[in-house]
Amino acid sequence: MAExxxxxxxxxxxxxxxxxxAAKNAVETAGKSLQELRIAEVSExxxxxxxxxxxxxxxxxxxxxxxxxxx
Amino acid sequence: MAExxxxxxxxxxxxxxxxxxAAKNAVETAGKSLQELRIAEVSExxxxxxxxxxxxxxxxxxxxxxxxxxx
Amino acid sequence: MAExxxxxxxxxxxxxxxxxxAAKNAVETAGKSLQELRIAEVSExxxxxxxxxxxxxxxxxxxxxxxxxxx
Amino acid sequence: MAExxxxxxxxxxxxxxxxxxAAKNAVETAGKSLQELRIAEVSExxxxxxxxxxxxxxxxxxxxxxxxxxx
Amino acid sequence: MAExxxxxxxxxxxxxxxxxxAAKNAVETAGKSLQELRIAEVSExxxxxxxxxxxxxxxxxxxxxxxxxxx
Amino acid sequence: MAExxxxxxxxxxxxxxxxxxAAKNAVETAGKSLQELRIAEVSExxxxxxxxxxxxxxxxxxxxxxxxxxx
Amino acid sequence: MAExxxxxxxxxxxxxxxxxxAAKNAVETAGKSLQELRIAEVSExxxxxxxxxxxxxxxxxxxxxxxxxxx
Amino acid sequence: MAExxxxxxxxxxxxxxxxxxAAKNAVETAGKSLQELRIAEVSExxxxxxxxxxxxxxxxxxxxxxxxxxx
Amino acid sequence: MAExxxxxxxxxxxxxxxxxxAAKNAVETAGKSLQELRIAEVSExxxxxxxxxxxxxxxxxxxxxxxxxxx
Amino acid sequence: MAExxxxxxxxxxxxxxxxxxAAKNAVETAGKSLQELRIAEVSExxxxxxxxxxxxxxxxxxxxxxxxxxx
Amino acid sequence: MAExxxxxxxxxxxxxxxxxxAAKNAVETAGKSLQELRIAEVSExxxxxxxxxxxxxxxxxxxxxxxxxxx
Amino acid sequence: MAExxxxxxxxxxxxxxxxxxAAKNAVETAGKSLQELRIAEVSExxxxxxxxxxxxxxxxxxxxxxxxxxx
Numbered sequence: 001m002a003e004x005x006x007x008x009x010x011x012x013x014x015x016x017x018x019x020x021x022a023a024k025n026a027v028e029t030a031g032k033s034l035q036e037l038r039i040a041e042v043s044e045x046x047x048x049x050x051x052x053x054x055x056x057x058x059x060x061x062x063x064x065x066x067x068x069x070x071x
Numbered sequence: 072m073a074e075x076x077x078x079x080x081x082x083x084x085x086x087x088x089x090x091x092x093a094a095k096n097a098v099e100t101a102g103k104s105l106q107e108l109r110i111a112e113v114s115e116x117x118x119x120x121x122x123x124x125x126x127x128x129x130x131x132x133x134x135x136x137x138x139x140x141x142x
Numbered sequence: 143m144a145e146x147x148x149x150x151x152x153x154x155x156x157x158x159x160x161x162x163x164a165a166k167n168a169v170e171t172a173g174k175s176l177q178e179l180r181i182a183e184v185s186e187x188x189x190x191x192x193x194x195x196x197x198x199x200x201x202x203x204x205x206x207x208x209x210x211x212x213x
Numbered sequence: 214m215a216e217x218x219x220x221x222x223x224x225x226x227x228x229x230x231x232x233x234x235a236a237k238n239a240v241e242t243a244g245k246s247l248q249e250l251r252i253a254e255v256s257e258x259x260x261x262x263x264x265x266x267x268x269x270x271x272x273x274x275x276x277x278x279x280x281x282x283x284x
Numbered sequence: 285m286a287e288x289x290x291x292x293x294x295x296x297x298x299x300x301x302x303x304x305x306a307a308k309n310a311v312e313t314a315g316k317s318l319q320e321l322r323i324a325e326v327s328e329x330x331x332x333x334x335x336x337x338x339x340x341x342x343x344x345x346x347x348x349x350x351x352x353x354x355x
Numbered sequence: 356m357a358e359x360x361x362x363x364x365x366x367x368x369x370x371x372x373x374x375x376x377a378a379k380n381a382v383e384t385a386g387k388s389l390q391e392l393r394i395a396e397v398s399e400x401x402x403x404x405x406x407x408x409x410x411x412x413x414x415x416x417x418x419x420x421x422x423x424x425x426x
Numbered sequence: 427m428a429e430x431x432x433x434x435x436x437x438x439x440x441x442x443x444x445x446x447x448a449a450k451n452a453v454e455t456a457g458k459s460l461q462e463l464r465i466a467e468v469s470e471x472x473x474x475x476x477x478x479x480x481x482x483x484x485x486x487x488x489x490x491x492x493x494x495x496x497x
Numbered sequence: 498m499a500e501x502x503x504x505x506x507x508x509x510x511x512x513x514x515x516x517x518x519a520a521k522n523a524v525e526t527a528g529k530s531l532q533e534l535r536i537a538e539v540s541e542x543x544x545x546x547x548x549x550x551x552x553x554x555x556x557x558x559x560x561x562x563x564x565x566x567x568x
Numbered sequence: 569m570a571e572x573x574x575x576x577x578x579x580x581x582x583x584x585x586x587x588x589x590a591a592k593n594a595v596e597t598a599g600k601s602l603q604e605l606r607i608a609e610v611s612e613x614x615x616x617x618x619x620x621x622x623x624x625x626x627x628x629x630x631x632x633x634x635x636x637x638x639x
Numbered sequence: 640m641a642e643x644x645x646x647x648x649x650x651x652x653x654x655x656x657x658x659x660x661a662a663k664n665a666v667e668t669a670g671k672s673l674q675e676l677r678i679a680e681v682s683e684x685x686x687x688x689x690x691x692x693x694x695x696x697x698x699x700x701x702x703x704x705x706x707x708x709x710x
Numbered sequence: 711m712a713e714x715x716x717x718x719x720x721x722x723x724x725x726x727x728x729x730x731x732a733a734k735n736a737v738e739t740a741g742k743s744l745q746e747l748r749i750a751e752v753s754e755x756x757x758x759x760x761x762x763x764x765x766x767x768x769x770x771x772x773x774x775x776x777x778x779x780x781x
Numbered sequence: 782m783a784e785x786x787x788x789x790x791x792x793x794x795x796x797x798x799x800x801x802x803a804a805k806n807a808v809e810t811a812g813k814s815l816q817e818l819r820i821a822e823v824s825e826x827x828x829x830x831x832x833x834x835x836x837x838x839x840x841x842x843x844x845x846x847x848x849x850x851x852x
Contacts (some may be wrong), residue, residue, distance in 0.1 A: 005100040006083040008131065010434040011493055018659050020302050024333060024338050029431040029495045038180070040338075042329040045681040047700070049663060052670030054663050054679075060434065061291030061331070067082055069100045076455040079436040079486065089162050091231050094260060095267050102265030107234070109535070111267075113258040116184040118165060118203070123173030125166050125182075138437055140455045147313040150344065151292040153422055154361040160233050171360040171424045188256040189274070191235060194244030196237050196253075202363065209295055211313045218597040219580040221628065223505040234502055242502040242566050251393070273505065280579055282597050289384040290367040292415065304657050307686060308693050315691030322692075322748070326684040326704070340364055353384045373730050375586050378615060379622050386620030395622075397613040400752040402733060402771070407741030409734050411752075416615070444517050446799050449828060450835050457833030464677070466835075468826040473520060473541040475556070478528030480521050480537075487828070507576040508635055515801050526573040526637045542823040544804060544842070551805050551813030551821075557576065588728050592758060592764050599762030606819070608764075610755040629757070644810040647791040647841065650777055651716040668715040668779045680778065706792055708810045720789040721848055739786040740851045770789065 007067040010043060014058040019045050023059040033065050078138040081114060085129040090116050094130040104136050149209040152185060156200040161187050165201040175207050220280040223256060227271040232258050236272040246278050291351040294327060298342040303329050307343040317349050359381040365398060369413040374400050378414040388420050433493040440484040445471055448484040459491050479480060504564040507540060511555040516542050520556040530562050575635040578611060582626040588611050591627040601633050646706040649682060653697040658684050662698040672704050717777040720753060724768040729755050733769040743775050790822040795839040800826050802812060804840040814846050 013026030019042075027040050044060040084097030090113075098111050115131040155168030169182050186202040226239030240253050258275040297310030303326075311324050330343040368381030374397075382395050399415040439452030453466050470486040510523030524537050541557040581594030587610075595608050612628040652665030658681075664687040668677050723736030728754040729752075737750050794807030800823075808821050825841040 003085060003096060006084060007096050008081040010489060012432040012434060014429060014431075018302070018657070019335045020341060025429060026431050026493075027331065027333065027338055028336065029493060032495070034333060034336040037336075038333055040333055042331075044330075045684075047666065047679045047681075049666065049673060049677055049679055049702075052667065052673040052676075054666055057659060063333075064083060067097075067100060069103070074440060074451060076437040076452050079438065081214060089160070089231070097162055098260065098267055099212075099265065105262060105265040108265075109262055111260045111262055113260075116187075116258075118169065118182045118184075120169065120176060120180055120182055120205075123170065123176040128162060128222065134262075135438060138455060140458070145298060145309060147310050151298060152363040152364060154419060156358060160231070168360050168422075171245045171422060174424070187258075189240065189255075191240065191247060191251055191276075193255055194241065194247040194250075196240055199233060199297040203367060208295060209310075209313060211316070216582060216593060218582075218594050221578040221580065225505060225561060227500060237563075238500060239502050242564060243517040245566070278578060280594075280597060282600070287369060287380060289369075289381050292365040292367065302657070304696060311686065311688065312691065318688060318691040321691075322688055324419060324686045324688055326686075329684075335642055347688075351381075351384060352388070373586070373728070375625060382615065382617065382622055383620065389617060389620040392620075393617055395615045395617055397615075400613075400755075402737065402750045402752075404744060404748055404750055404773075407738065407744040407747075409737055412730060418617075421740065444515070444799070446838060453828065453835055455829065456834065459837075460830060462834040463507075463833075464830055466828045466830055468828075471542075471826075473524065473537045473539075475524065475531060475535055475537055478525065478531040478534075480524055483517060509574040509576065509632060511571060515799070517816045522571060523573050523635075526635060529637070542826075544808065546808065546815060546819055546821055546822075546844075549809065549815040549818075550810055554801060576727075586728070588767060595757065595759065595764055596762065602759060602762040605762075606759055608757045608759055610757075638774075642795060642806060644807050645793040647793065649718040651774060653713060664713060665715050665777075668777060671779070703793060706807075706810060710732060710811070722787040722789065722845060724784060735784060736786050736848075741846060742850070 005067040005069075006037075006058040008062055008064045010060055010062050012058055012060050014048065014056040016056055019059045020056045022057050023061050026059065028059045028065060030063055030065075034063055036066070037064055076138040076140075077135040079133055079135045081131055081132055081133050083129055083131050084117065085127040087127055090130045093128050094132050097130065097132050098134060101136075105114045105134055107137070108135055147209040147211075148206040149171075150204055150206045152202055152204050154200055154202050156190065156198040158198055161199045161201045164199050165203050168201065168203050169205060172205055176205055178208070183205055215217060218280040218282075219277040221275055221277045223272050223273055223275050225271055226274040227261065229269055232270045232272045235270050236274050239274050240271065240276060243276055243278075249279070250277055287355075289351040290348040292346055292348045294344055294346050295296065296342055298340040299341055302317050303341045303343045306341050307345050310343065310345050311347060314347055314349075318347060319352070321348055360422040360424075361419040363417055363419045363420040365415055365417050367413055367415050369403065371411055374412045374414045377412050378416050379414050381414065382418060385418055385420075389418060391421070393420055431494040431495075432463075432490040434488055434490045435491060436486055436488050438484055438486050440482040442482055445483045445485045449487050452478065452485065452487050453489060456489055456491075463490055463494070464496050502564040502566075505561045507557055507559050509555055509557050511553040513542075513553055516554045516556045517554060517558050519550055519554050520558050523556065527560055532561055533563070534561055538540065551568040573635040573637075574632040576630055576632045578628055578630050580628050582616065582624040584624055587625045587627045590625050591629050594627065594629050595631060598631055598633075602631060603627055604634070605632055644706040644708075645676075645703040647701055647703045649699055649701050651685065651699050653695040655695055658696045658698045661696050662700050665698065665700050666702060669702055669704075669709055673702060675705070676703055711724065715777040716774040718755070718772055718774045720770055720772050722770050724758065724766040725770055726766055727766045727767045732767050733771050736771045737773060740773055740775075744773055746776070747774055786848040786850075787845040789843055789845045791841055791843050793822050793839055793841050795829065795835055795837040800838045800840045804842050807840060807842050808844060811844055811846075815844055817847070818845055 013022035228234035441447035725731035796802035
């Protein structure tokens with residue numbers, strides 16, 4: 001219904017393999033509450049380094065949840 | 072008191088009629104916890120379309136809540 | 143289908159009465175080609191002045207069209 | 214005349230009813246000096262809250278005045 | 285030749301597998317008119333969700349076409 | 356008339372001599388359709404290099420065209 | 427572990443004395459849940475005024491918490 | 498009263514000791530006209546250097562004044 | 569002296585010939601009050617069009633004036 | 640040690656296969672001097688085109704090096 | 711070769727006459743190392759003032775150099 | 782001399798006590814080469830956390846060095 005209120009949440013997922021996997025991890029951890037939603041925006045990409053090598057790819061994604069009026 | 076800590080939350084309200092009503096919906100759903108606060112900033116406006124027509128106006132607003140130290 | 147390609151277009155609508163009407167004008171002029179689309183983002187609001195008064199409210203909106211591979 | 218110099222000023226208007234009225238208030242208070250000008254850009258929208266409700270809609274608008282060479 | 289005029293167009297491609305494939309789809313659909321061009325900038329990445337899962341990766345890319353003086 | 360809908364287009368002009376000439380090239384190539392319009396905004400300046408020297412100055416400008424409701 | 431998912435939260439601390447103290451208040455109120463984290467970014471600084479004087483310095487900081495998959 | 502119009506002004510204060518003192522200088526110089534206002538936003542921090550050393554900390558702050566309808 | 573307070577003002581100059589001349593017009597109209605200052609930043613360039621041709625180049629520049637504590 | 644000074648450098652890596660590989664190339668070329676560092680931020684993604692096809696994916700990444708006080 | 715790594719450097723050139731000359735100075739001082747490169751982006755324009763007059767036009771440009779893996 | 786070319790470098794200083802000290806550390810480590818320069822801009826502030834407490838304040842500052850034409 002058009003009048004629902006949503007809350008935007010910024011999550012950070014990570015993966016040793018790719019930004020796609022990192023973003024998927026973030027979205028799917030939150031997935032049960034995301035049933036009705038259609039878009040997750042990427043707000044930032046970075047890499048975790050260890051000993052001068054890439055240890056993980058990380059993606060920040062913004063998703064929205066139905067807001068239930070309490071914080 | 073000056074030393075309280077607040078948490079900023081981004082909400083999305085919507086309305087079939089106007090962005091003012093959309094923003095009001097977002098703010099007033101959260102209203103009980105917003106008693107002491109004075110400003111809600113608009114961070115984005117968009118429209119939901121259905122069959123090439125505007126079905127809803129949506130407003131993203133940032134409000135802040137007293138932060139109680141647990142997430 | 144997921145693999146379709148879209149083209150983002152920025153339109154400017156205007157109205158003597160409100161930004162909602164201005165945005166609606168932009169979207170609905172383009173409406174026939176927008177059947178499948180769901181979101182129109184507002185990228186800028188301004189006003190046209192005449193003799194120190196507001197003559198029109200204008201809204202810039204970004205919509206997307208199916209891209210047919212020629213420009 | 215093309216060589217005139219203008220000064221850009223950011224005003225904030227407010228209204229209990231709508232952002233259009235808020236923006237109009239800002240522009241028309243300044244209206245006497247704005248005769249030759251054609252555009253007022255909206256740079257920010259927000260709301261003043263009182264007791265968890267929207268008390269006023271506020272619009273920041275940028276207008277320009279003929280600059281007379283003194284500050 | 286240096287004096288040619290170009291037009292910048294923002295396309296959105298999508299793919300169930302990766303942002304690279306999504307961006308490639310956008311660029312190569314437009315490819316026939318892009319022969320002389322060398323760079324396509326990514327302006328945004330997001331994901332389409334279905335039932336709380338990632339259904340498609342989408343990439344917005346800016347490419348430019350030779351502008352032929354009519355719109 | 357206030358209710359017309361416009362479409363914003365970003366063009367890139369270039370010139371071996373100056374950014375003014377580059378911007379002029381972009382605007383005047385599009386000039387026949389721009390009769391009613393008053394402002395062209397510069398969104399980016401760059402230079403094309405050849406052998407470590409400046410071969411062309413380039414200006415990206417945003418202009419708007421009357422939108423005729425088809426893409 | 428690289429695959430954990432984090433949630434980014436924006437907090438506002440304040441202090442009558444300095445932005446450092448304001449930021450510290452925000453971070454350390456949230457401190458128990460922040461054990462594993464290493465960086466808090468400042469996203470905005472402002473001041474609360476009373477009677478034309480600075481009553482408090484305020485700092486907005488972004489910290490991240492382990493995300494437990496419910497909102 | 499909600500309908501007052503304000504004008505936003507950007508001031509730069511400086512201090513040999515701290516950004517807090519620099520911002521305070523800016524705000525309190527303007528203080529007599531700021532009685533009703535509640536927030537001063539920091540828009541930029543920098544340092545003045547002399548002989549490779551920091552000679553002053555400077556803060557740009559945005560405050561707003563009641564606008565009296567003439568420029 | 570380090571403790572002076574400055575006020576930042578955005579001026580728009582224009583010229584039929586170049587952005588350099590446009591910016592110079594803005595700065596030098598304000599020049600008498602600018603004696604002690606060293607930098608004027610360009611915040612925007614655009615063009616005024618007439619009949620599909622460039623009628624004037626315009627430059628927005630930010631300069632700062634000694635602030636005398638009244639608005 | 641907390642008091643070390645770092646220098647931020649923006650590198651561009653490229654790869655025919657993916658942005659992950661492109662970013663890895665940039666980081667690992669610089670890897671010997673990056674031993675102590677933990678994060679590399681992506682500031683831009685683009686593609687090199689040849690004959691209307693994607694010839695390489697490129698990633699701009701910001702890394703930081705211990706600064707040794709000479710340039 | 712696609713796999714080379716580049717380093718982006720921001721240079722500031724200046725000229726008493728024009729921004730074109732200022733940008734050219736920056737690029738051509740660096741020219742010997744720029745043989746393979748094709749684009750220099752302008753990131754900022756400003757002016758140096760002396761006695762309320764424009765003493766120099768300055769342009770910040772971003773160029774990239776082949777990165778040799780040491781800092 | 783107006784025609785010198787400068788190179789902008791972004792340094793990160795840190796201090797257990799304040800952002801002023803952090804910024805000073807960055808600037809003064811580089812001080813010997815900065816003799817002629819007058820401004821260091823702050824581009825970012827953050828904090829290093831250890832065990833949920835602030836271990837260091839960090840400031841990113843942009844300074845410029847005389848550019849000697851080799852990288």
